[in-house]
Amino acid sequence: MFPRTEALSSARTWHDWASLAGRLILGGVLLVAGALKLPNLESSVIAVRAYQLLPFDLTRPLGYALPIIEVALGLLLITGTFTRIVAISGGLIMVGFVIAIASVWARGISIDCGCFGGGGEVEDGIAAYPWEIARDVGLIACAAAAAWWPPRLLAVDTWLFAEPAPLDDLSETPQPQTNRSQA
Amino acid sequence: MTSSRREALRRQQAAQAKQKRLTRIVIAGAAIAALVLVAVFGTILVQGMNRPTTASVPVNATSAKDGIIVNPGKPVAGAPVVQLFVDYQCPVCKSFEGIFGPTLKDMASKGEIQLEYHTMTFLDTNLRNDSSIRAGIAAACSDNVGKYSDYHDTVFSNQPATEGTGYTTDQLRREFAATAGITGADLTTFQQCYDSKAMAGFVNGTNDLASKSGVNSTPTLKVNGKVLENKTLPTSNPAQLRDLILAS
Incomplete structure (x- = not known):
């Protein structure tokens, strides 16, 4: 899945830390955002409707599904499970949020983004749009970091995707351990 | 080896x-x-x-089942259709009723407009209670005993000072009914209707159809399907609303 050269080098590089930070920040935000919405899914539906982007009949399923998907992606990112595909999915969701907020901004609709629960029309929602878009762009950067550099710290993937240890040690002489098994 | x-x-x-x-x-x-x-x-x-989908519908429901006609039989031919979207827990709706209610009801009773109330319930979600849907059910039931307009006004004039306090069941099925003038056999019919929750599907429907038509906040006033923005309404001289409606 990841470049072989990465797997063979043993030193922790800043890449590893950037990947870990991206994972934890994006995962943490997704987990919190989803968990806050889970207890009140009807509210999530109203938040989706306030964007006036989707056909009415799709807003209910999407309003129910989004918090669950956010929690799932958040947990997978934090644990570093299937990191690359999950980070890419999380990044794409953020791209969708940026497009949605830009679209209500362009149409002059004033809403609470409903990012962390709540949602619906409010008096002075437009003032918050630049900051919300900036935040989501930052999260896209986190997704990119987590997807680009392989997760080598505190990640389920290091076990899940571990290459089998080389088996050329059937001879009696002990072989030096490779670094891979320590990852 | x-x-x-x-x-x-x-x-x-x-x-x-x-x-x-x-x-x-x-x-x-x-x-x-x-x-x-x-x-x-x-x-x-x-x-x-x-989500309840029970099929009881108030007698004066619109043909689209998206609201209730306040002045059935009154509107003259070609009278504009005036739709008021309200949530019974919305404080601004109460103020709106206080300011523009008399003008709207006067026009309705003269048949100058067809007045419809469209009940929304999204504040239940925001406030985490069920007072909007219960008040909506009670109002729909009051239509079946011919007291819709009176009951609607009673709910708003008794709206709690603090948003979110909501309405008690006793208020909705007894107190407000008495104030609205529902008595005797009508009271029994009204209370049975309320207790059965048979109007729940209808009220959920009016809320969903309102959202579907693009109404996401209350109060919203529409004339022949076109929204009259709240900020353009003549708050200081509510009687002017009549000209505004007849001109649009």
Whole structure:
């Protein structure tokens, strides 16, 4: 899945830390955002409707599904499970949020983004749009970091995707351990 | 062991290890994907089934079942259709009623307009109670005993000072009914209707149809389907609303 050269080098590089930070920040935000919405899914539906982007009949399923998907992606990112595909999915969701907020901004609709629960029309929602878009762009950067550099710290993937240890040690002489098994 | 046998054994073990790794990845991936899919579709199904779809409809409901006509039989031919979207827990709706209610009702009783109230219930979600839907059900039931307009006004004039306090069942089925002038056999009919929750599907429907038509906040006033923005309304001289409606 990841470049072989990465797997063979043993030193922790800043890449590893950037990947870990991206994972934890994006995962943490997704987990919190989803968990806050889970207890009140009807509210999530109203938040989706306030964007006036989707056909009415799709807003209910999407309003129910989004918090669950956010929690799932958040947990997978934090644990570093299937990191690359999950980070890419999380990044794409953020791209969708940026497009949605830009679209209500362009149409002059004033809403609470409903990012962390709540949602619906409010008096002075437009003032918050630049900051919300900036935040989501930052999260896209986190997704990119987590997807680009392989997760080598505190990640389920290091076990899940571990290459089998080389088996050329059937001879009696002990072989030096490779670094891979320590990852 | 000859070197060729050792080589064959080594290759076999390498292949097995590779297979094991692949199996591990596939199983983990499939398990996670299945879990997420079940959670998503399970929730959509379960929540969808919890929504009442009972089919009682108030006698003066609009033909689209998206609201109730306040002055049935009164509107003259060609009278504009005036739709007021309200949530019984919305404080601004109460102020709106206080300011523009008399003008609207005067026009309605003269037949100058067809007046419709469209009940929304999204504040239940925001305030985490069920007072909007219960008040909506009670109002729909009051229409079946001919007291819709009076009951509607009674709910708003008794709206709690603090948003979110809501309405008690006793208020809705007894107190407000008495104030609205529902008595005797009508009271029994009204209370049976309220207790059965048979109007729940209708009230959920008026809320959904309002959202569907693009109404996301209350109060919203529409004349012949066009929104009159709240900020353009003549708050200081409510009687002017009449000209505004007849001109649009």
